Amino acid sequence: MTTQQLIDQIQxxxxxxxxxxxxxxxKIPQHVLETEDPIFEFNKAIIDxxxxxxxxxxxxxxxxxxxxxxxxxxxxxxxxxxxxxxxxIFTIADAKxxxxxxxxxxYAKAFFEDLNFDSVTVAPYMGKDSVEPxxxxxxxxxxxxxLTSNEGAFDFQTLNVNGTxxxxxxxxTSKTWxxxxxxxxVVGATKAEYFTEIRKIIxxxxxxxxxxxxxxxxxxxxxxxxxxxxxxxxxxxxxxIIYASTGIDFAEKARAEALQMQQEMQAILG
Amino acid sequence: MTTQQLIDQIQxxxxxxxxxxxxxxxKIPQHVLETEDPIFEFNKAIIDxxxxxxxxxxxxxxxxxxxxxxxxxxxxxxxxxxxxxxxxIFTIADAKxxxxxxxxxxYAKAFFEDLNFDSVTVAPYMGKDSVEPxxxxxxxxxxxxxLTSNEGAFDFQTLNVNGTxxxxxxxxTSKTWxxxxxxxxVVGATKAEYFTEIRKIIxxxxxxxxxxxxxxxxxxxxxxxxxxxxxxxxxxxxxxIIYASTGIDFAEKARAEALQMQQEMQAILG
Numbered sequence: 001m002t003t004q005q006l007i008d009q010i011q012x013x014x015x016x017x018x019x020x021x022x023x024x025x026x027k028i029p030q031h032v033l034e035t036e037d038p039i040f041e042f043n044k045a046i047i048d049x050x051x052x053x054x055x056x057x058x059x060x061x062x063x064x065x066x067x068x069x070x071x072x073x074x075x076x077x078x079x080x081x082x083x084x085x086x087x088x089i090f091t092i093a094d095a096k097x098x099x100x101x102x103x104x105x106x107y108a109k110a111f112f113e114d115l116n117f118d119s120v121t122v123a124p125y126m127g128k129d130s131v132e133p134x135x136x137x138x139x140x141x142x143x144x145x146x147l148t149s150n151e152g153a154f155d156f157q158t159l160n161v162n163g164t165x166x167x168x169x170x171x172x173t174s175k176t177w178x179x180x181x182x183x184x185x186v187v188g189a190t191k192a193e194y195f196t197e198i199r200k201i202i203x204x205x206x207x208x209x210x211x212x213x214x215x216x217x218x219x220x221x222x223x224x225x226x227x228x229x230x231x232x233x234x235x236x237x238x239x240x241i242i243y244a245s246t247g248i249d250f251a252e253k254a255r256a257e258a259l260q261m262q263q264e265m266q267a268i269l270g
Numbered sequence: 271m272t273t274q275q276l277i278d279q280i281q282x283x284x285x286x287x288x289x290x291x292x293x294x295x296x297k298i299p300q301h302v303l304e305t306e307d308p309i310f311e312f313n314k315a316i317i318d319x320x321x322x323x324x325x326x327x328x329x330x331x332x333x334x335x336x337x338x339x340x341x342x343x344x345x346x347x348x349x350x351x352x353x354x355x356x357x358x359i360f361t362i363a364d365a366k367x368x369x370x371x372x373x374x375x376x377y378a379k380a381f382f383e384d385l386n387f388d389s390v391t392v393a394p395y396m397g398k399d400s401v402e403p404x405x406x407x408x409x410x411x412x413x414x415x416x417l418t419s420n421e422g423a424f425d426f427q428t429l430n431v432n433g434t435x436x437x438x439x440x441x442x443t444s445k446t447w448x449x450x451x452x453x454x455x456v457v458g459a460t461k462a463e464y465f466t467e468i469r470k471i472i473x474x475x476x477x478x479x480x481x482x483x484x485x486x487x488x489x490x491x492x493x494x495x496x497x498x499x500x501x502x503x504x505x506x507x508x509x510x511i512i513y514a515s516t517g518i519d520f521a522e523k524a525r526a527e528a529l530q531m532q533q534e535m536q537a538i539l540g
Contacts, residue, residue, distance in 0.1 A: 065377065103292070103332045106294075125427065127424065149370070150396060151399050155443055156394060157397070160431060173425055
């Protein structure tokens with residue numbers, strides 16, 4: 001998917017909501033657990049109930065790998081279901097990968113070719129040659145960790161390097177990499193006041209923003225400081241939407257939560 | 271596996287060799303490609319031919335994920351084969367994972383419980399709460415990236431933070447984390463002169479060392495500066511061993527390469 005197609009979708013749906021599919025078998029409704037592939041059936045119901053309100057879905061690979069082959073199969077079925085039924089949706093493999101060049105090439109092949117995701121999240125620690133193999137795929141997007149939403153973000157990401165914070169240096173350096181136009185960045189909503197500074201470095205890039213809701217971030221604050229002319233934000237919500245109810249009505253309740261977020265976004269888009 | 275069991279194995283085999291199982295279907299012999307599960311058959315032959323010379327095997331998850339379900343199945347069969355036939359071997363899932371706490375817990379479950387690896391590699395960028403869920407598993411080992419063997423290592427890892435390099439700060443900070451005795455570290459062999467400084471910070475920890483051979487690192491240099499009283503090193507070799515030949519004799523040639531490394535190690539252990 002091109003960036004312009006993503007922007008068009010945002011304008012059409014008046015939404016920049018990403019739904020995180022972090023499906024834990026301990027948290028899904030009993031009647032779904034009784035099906036043959038509970039994770040896929042859960043995802044399918046959530047997707048069918050929210051696809052007109054969300055512009056992106058983000059399966060978190062950990063939650064699939066934890067169930068081995070069965071989990072990987074659920075992931076394959078989920079991405080295929082989205083691609084076949086809702087081809088306008090932007091898909092994100094939240095995988096936080098990154099390794100030496102020949103290995104990153106294999107990860108890129110796994111997520112961009114074999115699974116056909118539009119994007120994948122990557123970690124920056126190993127530098128340029130660990131990320132460029134992902135960037136080589138045209139119309140695929142590489143979403144690199146910059147400033148994350150967790151407490152541990154302050155362990156290293158905000159350390160002062162060369163007179164600036166590490167995460168800002170990561171942003172600056174990444175702009176020099178080959179095909180850096182295929183980069184997006186993860187910036188946590190719990191640190192809304194940082195968005196102004198971040199936008200000075202990467203005014204045009206899309207930001208994937210976790211941490212609104214359950215983790216305490218504010219949608220209006222993030223939009224105030226982080227939005228650009230093309231919106232430039234994908235706001236992720238996982239648990240608040242997919243576990244809105246653990247009853248028979250879970251998909252309906254997920255839709256209600258997604259609708260509320262979409263309406264807040266529509267109001268902000270004005 | 272306990273650290274003492276790993277040390278005992280090193281002493282018994284007079285080896286601290288780790289064989290990296292980065293199996294690319296484009297590089298394995300034709301007669302293996304014709305079997306039902308070529309990746310597993312290739313691994314099985316390599317393992318059977320080298321298990322008395324190596325103390326660890328390290329499948330690189332990217333090379334399995336790139337083949338989807340079939341690849342993940344080959345990974346499962348490989349780790350099960352090692353655990354059932356060579357229970358003294360230390361196993362490493364080279365996965366470079368790391369995410370917010372609840373997600374890292376799922377990754378830890380995937381590699382330590384579902385697949386039953388002895389250890390997994392993780393990335394440090396997201397800090398304490400992204401690594402501690404792995405450290406909570408007793409007699410399992412979390413191998414964190416410190417200073418990697420690739421060129422991109424110089425993009426961020428060696429930047430100056432608080433008067434020291436970032437990778438040294440990563441080492442220092444990680445020592446304060448809960449269950450940090452379960453940490454090992456990745457330190458690339460291509461930077462042998464760094465080992466002296468690293469050993470001042472983490473004198474007792476095991477280091478997983480990629481980059482000897484194909485990437486240009488020297489075994490004797492690494493041992494000179496990096497070895498401690500318990501050896502404290504696992505030297506990885508992937509391509510130089512597993513692709514020593516692409517003919518019918520690939521396992522035999524792999525053994526010859528592994529034997530040469532083991533003999534160099536035995537001489538150093540003297």
